[in-house]
Amino acid sequence: MGRLVVAAAVAGWAIPIAALVNSVVPEPYMDEIFHVPQAQQYCHGDFLTWDPMITTPPGLYYVSLAYIASFFPVAWMFRVADTFDVLCSTAALRSTNVIMAMVCAVLFHDLLLCIRPGIGERKATTYAILVALYPVHWFFSFLYYTDVASLAAVLAMYLFCLKKKFWISAMFGSFSILFRQTNVIWIIFFAANESISYIQDLYPKDNVSHENIEATHQSNKVVSGRDTKTVAQGLRRRRINSPISKNVVVSESSKLYNNLTDEVWDICLKLWNSKCEVLIAFAPFAFVMVAFVAFIIWNGSIVLGAKEAHVVSPHFAQFLYFGLVSAAALLPWHFTPSQILDLFHLSGKNKTCSFLAILMGLGLSFIAVHFFSIAHPYLLADNRHYTFYIWRKVIQVNWMMKYMLIPLYLYSWFSIINILGKSQTRVWVLSFVLSVALVLVPAPLIEFRYYTIPFVILVLHFPVIDNGKLLALGLLYVAADLFILVMFLFRPFHREHEPGTQRFMW
Incomplete structure (x- = not known):
């Protein structure tokens, strides 16, 4: 239910504002003068022509093609458009990011419930709507830029990584690079931290605090060795299967180390001792990294075009x-x-x-x-x-x-x-x-x-x-959004430099 509320809330303001933006600013604006013609080339079936001023890969254009193709049969049936490329107008291409903004909000909602399962459905819904109103993200939901789709791919990668579906996560990670090359850093970040969580699952006894260890030691005096093994296995099962206990373990584990050096050294030892298991589990991310390095070598730079300016x-x-x-x-x-x-x-x-x-x-x-x-x-x-x-x-x-x-x-x-x-x-x-x-x-x-x-x-x-602070921040975001929208639509820009x-x- 929360997902539907989040998607409906974002659509409720995004669709009418997108219509207003397209009516007042129908022509490509700023970076759109590069992205829109390039996407239209793809709509014509020309996948070989490339604008040398575009720095990012064509991930956004592929998403737009799939999105527009989904409603082309209906448009053709009702004689709205006789050919596919007719539908690839600036307004239609911009609407790709309206859909992506809805996807981002739903993914954030699911991520919040995964990371903080005790937050509750209503609070997660409120947070997701608030993030959708974040002014920078909100503004580019109505223009044909790569940022909104890039965020959606990164959030999807993170969600599946937390769910330990690493092949799917790596797939979204590779797709995120097609929107923006710097997303490779977030692939490394998510994979590295999840690999640490993975090895902590392999060493459950090391993840409890000193107080818990002492309590367990006292209780072990009155149970048999077999019962102790059963209890340890039960603790491990609960830690792996329960998101709440995992968050508790993460917060408690920091108490086991006196400083950052000890924590890093302990993690390195565990990674080395479990290197085979970690390499097998996280092989999908390794494949993505090898492909990315090959791209850098082939391209000679991290950006595609306008290399001298970036x-x-x-x-x-x-x-x-x-x-x-x-x-x-x-x-x-x-x-x-x-x-x-x-x-x-x-x-x-x-x-x-x-x-x-x-x-x-x-x-x-x-x-x-x-x-x-x-x-x-x-x-x-x-x-x-x-x-x-x-x-x-x-x-x-x-x-x-x-x-x-x-x-x-x-x-x-x-x-x-x-x-x-x-x-x-x-x-x-x-x-x-x-x-x-x-x-x-x-x-x-x-x-x-x-x-x-x-x-x-x-x-x-x-x-x-609390809800009061959330409401205040939401109102602040809405005020900033309206200010940005008014300035964008009605200010006669006079090109200063x-x-x-x-x-x-x-």
């Missing part, structure tokens, strides 16, 4: 931007008195380590901002990007502003790590931070839509908040 760059400031943008989009979790006090008390427990961590964070952030803030030509050349205004009116408003934002960047990342650390192991948190860095740092262009996938992963693993930069249409 050169891998050390854009470390991008990592900081993500922290602040995500924290701002999740206000009830981060910028509240309780969270500020929580971080303050945490720093007070070990003042020396906290001081060194803050000092190191400030130093690295200053280096990232001063030496590795990249102003891509596309960012400076087109005022239809909101990052154009953020760069000019906020970050570059004066020479001090980019340095004054460093404490906010640092607080945002400390808050994210602190919240994740309450429900995830240290290795999980570290792997997530590294994955975000690998996805964002090489990208020279500041684009908030690049942040969508890691943002959704954050929401999936953040603690549940920085002096000395070329005007790009991309």
Whole structure:
């Protein structure tokens, strides 16, 4: 029932707004000037022509072909369209992402129930609708971009990975690369963390806390060896089959290690001791990785077209931007008195380590901002990007502003790590931070839509908040959505650009 409610809610606003967008902006807009003609070439049956300005593989075009083909027989029967390519209008192609937005919301609903089975159907439904309203994701649901379909493929990969259907998960993972090549990082992230969970299932006795071990030791004095074996097997069965007990074990297991080094060393030993089982179970992901490496060697780059404009760059400031943008989009979790006090008390427990961590964070952030803030030509050349205004009116408003934002960047990342650390192991948190860095740092262009996938992963693993805060955040998202929509539909853009930069249409 929850899935139907989520799909109906998204369709309820997406369909009329998509119709409004198509009536006011019927022609391809920004990147659509590349994607729409390319998809129409495929509709004509021409699979050999390729626009050299397109950087991503043709996954979105294949989805559109399948989607449009599904209602072509009806259109032909009622004489709406005599040929298939007639249906491949800009509006029809855009509607692909409307369907994908519904799929994303349903997948998020199922993922939340899988990760947090105690959350309840109603709460999961509310969260799924809220994520569908997330402004960046919401806006691109009405344009012909790759982001919404890319998110759907990644969420499907994650869902099947958690369900231990690794062949299906790897299939969706390979499909996600056809939308955006950087999704290979999320394949590694999901596979690596699930392999850790897999080996923990092979060593059930190591996954209980010291207190539970002591209690078990006392009880073993009054049971026979055979009964002890039966109890251990029962504990293992319950851990594997019960999602709730698995979450408890994950949170308790972090207490077994004094620090991150011990945890990493223990995991490495278990992986080595069980290497055959792990390699066999996760072979599908290995096949995907080998195919991806072969593609990189054959192509000579991770992007397909416009290689000179998408050169891998050390854009470390991008990592900081993500922290602040995500924290701002999740206000009830981060910028509240309780969270500020929580971080303050945490720093007070070990003042020396906290001081060194803050000092190191400030130093690295200053280096990232001063030496590795990249102003891509596309960012400076087109005022239809909101990052154009953020760069000019906020970050570059004066020479001090980019340095004054460093404490906010640092607080945002400390808050994210602190919240994740309450429900995830240290290795999980570290792997997530590294994955975000690998996805964002090489990208020279500041684009908030690049942040969508890691943002959704954050929401999936953040603690549940009460209905009042959810409602407030939902209203904030709706207000932001309406503002973006009004500006998009009714603002007469007058193409500004920085002096000395070329005007790009991309």
